[in-house]
Amino acid sequence: MTQTLELKDKMEGLLRTNRLPHVWCSGCGIGIVLNSFLRALIASETDENKVAVSCGIGCTARISGYMNIDGFHMTHGRALAFATGLKLANPALKTVAIGGDGDMIAIGGNHFIHAARRNIDMLVICVNNFNYGMTGGQAAPTTTKESCGTTAPYGSFENPFNLPFIADACGAVYVARWTAFHVRQLQLSIQEALKKKGFSFIEIFSQCTELFLRKNKYGAGLDEMKFFKQNSVIKNGADTREAEFNSRNDKIVVGKFVDRERPDFKESMDGYFGKVLKDKFIRYEGPLQTKI
Ligand SMILES: Cc1ncc(C[n+]2csc(CCOP(=O)(O)OP(=O)(O)O)c2C)c(N)n1
Ligand code: SF4
Numbered sequence: 001m002t003q004t005l006e007l008k009d010k011m012e013g014l015l016r017t018n019r020l021p022h023v024w025c026s027g028c029g030i031g032i033v034l035n036s037f038l039r040a041l042i043a044s045e046t047d048e049n050k051v052a053v054s055c056g057i058g059c060t061a062r063i064s065g066y067m068n069i070d071g072f073h074m075t076h077g078r079a080l081a082f083a084t085g086l087k088l089a090n091p092a093l094k095t096v097a098i099g100g101d102g103d104m105i106a107i108g109g110n111h112f113i114h115a116a117r118r119n120i121d122m123l124v125i126c127v128n129n130f131n132y133g134m135t136g137g138q139a140a141p142t143t144t145k146e147s148c149g150t151t152a153p154y155g156s157f158e159n160p161f162n163l164p165f166i167a168d169a170c171g172a173v174y175v176a177r178w179t180a181f182h183v184r185q186l187q188l189s190i191q192e193a194l195k196k197k198g199f200s201f202i203e204i205f206s207q208c209t210e211l212f213l214r215k216n217k218y219g220a221g222l223d224e225m226k227f228f229k230q231n232s233v234i235k236n237g238a239d240t241r242e243a244e245f246n247s248r249n250d251k252i253v254v255g256k257f258v259d260r261e262r263p264d265f266k267e268s269m270d271g272y273f274g275k276v277l278k279d280k281f282i283r284y285e286g287p288l289q290t291k292i
């Protein structure tokens, strides 16, 4: 009982309750992600004063506005670019970028592949609801084949991206996928990824009740949770090529797929310049730490 009350107090402390009610539609999965993220911060005993959350634009990207920790609401698609700048300017920060599939992998796709390639030390959480929710349900690079969107009234015929595979191929050190149904695994995964050094990526399949589900007559939020539950297969360590989810008839492969070590951007940079510039190289450790 005491533990439950303690958690409730801590959760409330991390929420900007004066901003409630939130903007999300009833049954939307984004609230589940916010809840899991805050629980993971508490359980991992991460100092919230050393965390900065960068978000772009979209329903998901509104998440930083409800957290009582340093948050930035960026231009569309630039959450990772901004998080990169934050991390380089203050290496002591744990930077987290949270956003939708459109924000991170359509307009922001370029920033995504390069942040992973450079192994920038950040946690990226992408809520994949298979469409652009905020702007009216347009098809995204994640829309499943034959599913409709405002810009695909007869259904999409394009191949959707396999996000875990892209992150893996670009060099992410941690890659996982869960759904809004897998709350416990999601929280544990976020906890683990918060401790990881380097580019960590977690994709979360989530329900956009008002647009993607309604337009496609896939049912209400609860029906989509049942769909996630019934069609998911947990395959920790699976080859990310197996994580393809091209159509609603495919199985949803979830789990932790990648967990490896490689030097992050700063370690590589310091190592390289230390070698070529020797004593002339001044390592930058942050605004208060570096003496020039
Ligand atoms: C430069 C620019 N282009 C387009 C938009 C319009 N816009 C805002 S959010 C968004 C897509 C949001 O989709 P997603 O990132 O998947 O988030 P969701 O709402 O689904 O959570 C778009 C196209 C914008 N704000 N800025
Ligand atoms: S439009 Fe979709 S993604 Fe946006 S809040 Fe509503 S249900 Fe959620």
Ligand SMILES: [Mg+2]
Binding pocket: 100, 101, 102, 127, 128, 129, 130, 131, 132, 133, 140
């Ligand atoms: Mg989306």
